[in-house]
Amino acid sequence: MRLTEIIRLTRAHLAIGSEIEVRDIQKAFSSDLMSDVLTLDTEHILLITGLANVQLVRTAEMADIEVVLLARNKKASPEMIELAKETGLVILETPYSIFRASGILYENGLNPVY
């Protein structure tokens, strides 16, 4: 699924990130538990989460995740944005809950990791 489509479907706001038009994502995973994200063997996924902190940006860096979607109006902090610039992470913010955002994206063809 094109990233522009993910943004449209979840009414997301782009907090930070570049090359939005050219990005394409096949799979997504929803979790607030970074240790769990760090066990995934799949890379380049969309991570949908309610956890908005610097550890999220670091976890994405280590797990080779380039796009994260913060649910329920969680906002990326200035520290997160600073670090995301360094690591090249795209951070999106959606008003939808994790459940709703996941449901919409799943229904529209984004695949689960498991």
Add this chain to the structure above:
Amino acid sequence: MKLVFEIARGDFTAAGKASSGIKKVLKQLLVDPKTIKRIVVAVYEAEVNVVAHSVGGTLTANISGNEITVVVQDYGPGISDIEQAMKVGFSTASRKVREMGFGAGMGLPNIKKNTDELTIQSQPGKGTMLVFSISI
């Protein structure tokens, strides 16, 4: 090549500096991305453990030939039952640590999963030393 990082107690924003630094070097060395991921995931979970559970320590990565060896040494309080600490789900993490997205007792098992060799030595009261290696 030897890389050394200090890890301060309780400094969650700094956790990730070592894994990030090591990742940059491994990318420059054109190591396979899947291998890089195994290494930096293990290093990151080890860093988080020093920040979350100990009073601070140092992390040293040695890259030579076709192997990376990482030594994580902290200054206490140590682990009294290493076998128990290795079990998925065992955790003594504080609420603060859980709010950071950790503290589910998955770190040490994931370090084990991602490394070719892992040894943990600990002296209760003194400190813990993790040594792991991965061929690159």
